[in-house]
Each structure stands twice: as structure tokens, then as C-alpha cells.
Amino acid sequence: MPDLHTHSTASDGTLSPAELVARAQAAGVQALALTDHDTLEGLEEAAAEAARRGMRFVPGVEISVTWGGRTVHIVGLRVDAGNAELQQGLAGLRRFRDWRAEEIGRRLERAGYPGLFERARAHSNGRLISRTHFARALVEAGHAETTREVFKRFLVNGKPGHVPGEWADLAQAVGWIRAAGGRAVIAHPARYGFTRSKLRRLIGEFREAGGEAMEVISGSHSRDEVFTMAAHARDSGLLASAGSDYHGPENPWIELGRLPELPAGLRPVWHDWSLNTASTAPSVAV
Ligand code: AMP
Ligand code: MN
Ligand code: MN
Ligand code: MN
Numbered sequence: 001m002p003d004l005h006t007h008s009t010a011s012d013g014t015l016s017p018a019e020l021v022a023r024a025q026a027a028g029v030q031a032l033a034l035t036d037h038d039t040l041e042g043l044e045e046a047a048a049e050a051a052r053r054g055m056r057f058v059p060g061v062e063i064s065v066t067w068g069g070r071t072v073h074i075v076g077l078r079v080d081a082g083n084a085e086l087q088q089g090l091a092g093l094r095r096f097r098d099w100r101a102e103e104i105g106r107r108l109e110r111a112g113y114p115g116l117f118e119r120a121r122a123h124s125n126g127r128l129i130s131r132t133h134f135a136r137a138l139v140e141a142g143h144a145e146t147t148r149e150v151f152k153r154f155l156v157n158g159k160p161g162h163v164p165g166e167w168a169d170l171a172q173a174v175g176w177i178r179a180a181g182g183r184a185v186i187a188h189p190a191r192y193g194f195t196r197s198k199l200r201r202l203i204g205e206f207r208e209a210g211g212e213a214m215e216v217i218s219g220s221h222s223r224d225e226v227f228t229m230a231a232h233a234r235d236s237g238l239l240a241s242a243g244s245d246y247h248g249p250e251n252p253w254i255e256l257g258r259l260p261e262l263p264a265g266l267r268p269v270w271h272d273w274s275l276n277t278a279s280t281a282p283s284v285a286v
Contacts, residue, residue, distance in 0.1 A: 001029070001030060001242060001257075001259045001261065002029070002030050002031035002032070002033070002056075002058070002242065002270055002275055003024060003029045003031075003032055003033070003242070003243055003244050003246070003256060003257070003259060004031075004032075004033040004035070004058060004060065004075070004077055004185075004241050004242060004243040004269065004270070005033065005035050005060075005062070005075055005187065005188075005215065005218070005219075005241070005242075005243020005244060005245050005246075006020060006024070006032065006033065006034055006035060006243065006244060006245070006246040006256070007034075007035070007036055007037070007062075007245070007246065007247045007248075008020050008034055008036055008042040008046065009042070009125060009127065010034075010036040010039050010041040010042030010127055010128075011036035011037040011038070011039055011042075011062075011127070011128055011130060012036075012037060012124075012130040012132035012133060012247060013036070013246070013247045013248050014247065014248030014249070014250055015248050015249070016042075016045070017034060017042035017043070017045040017046035017049065018045055018046065018048075018049040020032075020034065020046065020246075021046050021049040021050050021053065021055060021057070022049065022053070023249075023256055024055070024256045024257065025053055025055050027255070027256040027257025027258075028257045029055075029256055029257045030056065030275060031055075031056035031057070031058055031270070031273075031275045032046075032050065032055065032056070032057055032058065033057075033058035033059070033060040033075075033077055033243065034046045034057075034058075034059065034060055035060035035061055035062040035075050035076075035077075035243070036061065036062065037062050037064065037128070037130055038061070038062070038063060038064055038090050038093040038094055038097065038128065039061070039090060039094065039127070039128055040059075040061055040079070040081040040086070040087065040090065041127065043059045043060075043081045044081070046059075047059060056275055058077055058078055058273075059078065059079055059080075059081055060075060060076055060077045060078070060079060060182075061075070061076045061079055061086070061090070061177075061182075062074070062075050062076075062187060063075075063076065063089075063090070063093070063167075063168055063173040063176070063177070064093055064167035064168065065167050065168050065169070065170050065173045066165075066166050066167045066168070066169070067169075067170045067202060067205075068194075068198065068201075068202070070192060070194075071167060072170070072186070072187075072192060072202065073186075073187035073188065074170070074173045074174065074177070074184055074185065074186060074187060074206075074211070075184070075185040075186075075187045075215070075241070075243070076176070076177035076180065076182040076183070076184055076185070077182055077183045077185060077213075077241070077269065078181065078182050078183060078273075079177060079180040079181065079182035080180045080181045080182070081180075083176075083179055083180035083181070085175075085176055085179040085180065086176040086177065086179060086180040086182075089168065089172065089173070089176040090176070092168075093167060093168060094128055096165060096166075096167070097128055097129060097130075098128075098129070100163050100165055101117060101120065101121070101129035101134075102117055103163045104116075104117070104120075104131070104134055104155075104161045104163055105117025105118075105120070107160055107161055107162075107163065108134075108154065108160060108161045110160075111160035111161070113138070113141070113143060113154075113160075113161075115141070116134060116137050116138060116141065116161075119137035119140060119141060120133040120134045120136075120137040121133075122137075123136045123137055123140075131151070131155045131161075132147065132247070134150070134154070134155060134161060135147035135150040135151060135154075135155065138150045138154060170202075170205055170206060170209060171205070171208075171209040174206065174209040174210050174211045175209065175210070178210050183212050183213060183239075183269060184206070184209075184210065184211040184212060184213070185211075185212070185213040185214060185215060185239075185241045185269060186202065186203070186206055186211065186213070186214040186215065186238075187215055187218070187243075187245075188215055188218040188220050188221065188245060189202075189214050189215060189229055189232070190218070190220070190221050190222075190225035190228065190229055191218075191220055199232060200232070200236075203232060203236045203238065204236075207236065207237075207238070211238075212238065212239055212269070213233075213238050213239035213240065213241045213269040214229065214232065214233055214236075214238045214239075214240065214241065215229070215240075215241045215242065215243055216229045216230050216233050216240040216241065216242065216262060216263065216266060217240075217241070217242035217243070217259050217260060217262060218242075218243060218244075218245060219243070219244040219245040219246065219254040219259075220245055220254075226260070226263065227263060230262075230263040230265075230266055233266055234265055234266065239266075239267050239268065239269040239271070240262050240266035240267065240268055240269060241268075241269040241270075242259050242262060242268075243259075244256055244258070244259060
């Protein structure tokens with residue numbers, strides 16, 4: 001099985017792009033996509049390591065979108081990292097991220113938790129700062145036991161470190177991915193807590209904008225959710241994708257190389273990518 005959704009230290013993962021590729025190969029992953037949040041920075045390193053190892057690599061990205069008052073993630077697969085439109089779109093999102101990180105720090109400070117912007121920045125190694133870095137910083141500072149607890153107590157709507165704001169527009173994000181020659185995929189659709197009709201509305205607008213696929217298999221989907229999402233993909237005619245959403249070995253409940261097969265009757269997002277041809281040639285997926 002390919003794994004078409006993973007993170008590295010270029011965003012909020014804990015393995016470097018090269019370490020991630022090595023671990024995926026050891027786990028038997030057939031083709032790996034690196035899909036960091038709002039950045040293409042890790043792709044060159046990952047592609048070079050995959051080529052060195054003769055492993056199939058799919059350059060990707062996970063774009064933060066605001067839709068229906070909520071944050072939704074859109075994965076782009078097989079994007080051209082040299083595309084200016086995609087690069088500029090992502091640069092705008094990172095500017096918002098930079099400001100938001102400082103604002104999260106200020107709000108936590110006002111709530112009696114000082115010094116967390118600096119700690120979060122240290123966790124990000126000078127790259128983009130995600131709420132995940134604040135979560136690790138808050139655990140490190142002893143304010144919570146787990147990152148999951150941090151999100152609930154500090155970082156979601158109504159909590160002291162929550163900062164509202166606008167990410168990309170749905171059609172815009174799909175447009176950047178298409179401009180870069182990529183295929184757009186709705187990430188972990190069961191995670192948003194949408195009603196059936198709201199999810200259908202998202203899928204409809206996504207298709208209208210030129211989106212082509214949705215994740216049916218996701219590290220964050222239960223068995224039931226896989227079947228519900230499979231039905232949505234079949235009904236809407238979207239291609240089906242599969243990705244662990246791996247962020248590193250610290251989260252032992254999500255591992256590389258352990259994804260179940262797609263349910264029957266779905267067309268895989270990789271159906272025309274020739275990932276299945278036996279080849280020893282080092283290559284980027286064609
Ligand atoms: P950001 O894009 O900076 O708002 O951060 C979003 C990231 O935080 C997601 O990609 C997840 O990796 C992580 N995340 C979101 N919600 C949770 C949660 N409840 N528990 C742990 N990690 C979370
Ligand atoms: Mn993440
Ligand atoms: Mn996501
Ligand atoms: Mn992700």
C-alpha cells in the first residue's frame with residue numbers, strides 16, 4: 001500500500017524528511033507522500049533520499065483551509081514544488097502562521113503561562129510553528145500530561161491559546177494544487193465532525209473547484225468511518241486516497257506501513273500512477 005499523508009520536521013513531524021523515508025522503506029511502504037502543513041520545504045530532501053534508496057516518492061503538501069467556519073485540510077499530491085502560484089499561496093499562509101504563533105504566545109502569557117512562544121519556536125527548529133509545537137511546549141513546561149490534553153485545555157475554540165483567523169479559501173487551495181499539476185484530496189474527512197449533509201456540501205464545492213479525491217483510509221479514521229467515507233467517495237465519484245497522517249514515533253498509535261486496503265468498488269487516487277510496476281530504478285513516481 002502507498003502511504004499518501006505524512007509529516008516531517010519541515011512542519012510538525014518529529015523525523016527529518018530523510019529519516020521519514022528510511023522508516024517508511026523499512027516498514028514496507030510501497031510509495032510515500034510527504035505532505036507537510038503549508039510548506040514544500042522538506043520535499044527536496046525526501047525526494048533525494050527516496051531516489052538514493054530506490055523508493056517511490058510522491059511530492060505533496062497539506063493546505064490549511066477555512067470552510068464553513070471551520071478549518072479543513074486539503075492535501076495536494078504530485079505537486080510541482082517549483083510552481084510559483086503554489087509557493088506564493090503557501091507563503092501567505094505561513095505569514096498568517098508566524099503572526100498567529102506570536103499571538104498564541106501573547107494570549108497564553110495573559111492567561112498566566114509565560115515563555116511559551118520561545119519554547120514552541122525551539123521545538124520547531126526555526127521552521128514553521130504549528131499548534132503541535134505549542135502542545136509539546138506546554139507538556140514540557142509541565143502544564144499538561146499529553147498533547148491531546150493540551151489541545152482540549154488550551155488550543156481549541158474558547159480556550160486561552162485559541163486564535164481565530166482565516167486560512168485559504170477552498171477553491172483557492174484547490175486552484176494552487178492544480179496550478180502545480182497536482183491532484184487535490186480532502187484530508188481525514190471524518191475528523192471534522194460534519195453532519196452528512198455538510199460533508200456532502202463540502203464534497204460538492206470541492207469537486208466544483210476541481211478537487212478529485214478524498215481520504216477513505218486515514219490513521220485517524222475508525223473502521224466504521226472508513227466505510228462511511230467509502231460510501232461518500234462512491235456516491236460522489238471522488239477517487240479514494242490512503243494516508244497514515246504519521247507525525248513521528250512519539251505517537252505509537254499511528255505507524256507507517258500498517259494501512260488497511262481500500263474497500264472494494266473504489267478507484268484509488270494512484271490508479272494511473274504506475275506505482276505497482278516492479279521496478280528497481282530509483283524514481284519519483286511517474
Ligand atoms: P495548526 O495547523 O498549527 O493549527 O495545527 C494543527 C495540527 O495540530 C494538526 O495537524 C495535528 O497534527 C495537531 N492536532 C490538532 N488537534 C489535535 C488534538 N486534539 N490532539 C493532538 N494533536 C492535534
Ligand atoms: Mn499536524
Ligand atoms: Mn490534517
Ligand atoms: Mn496531516
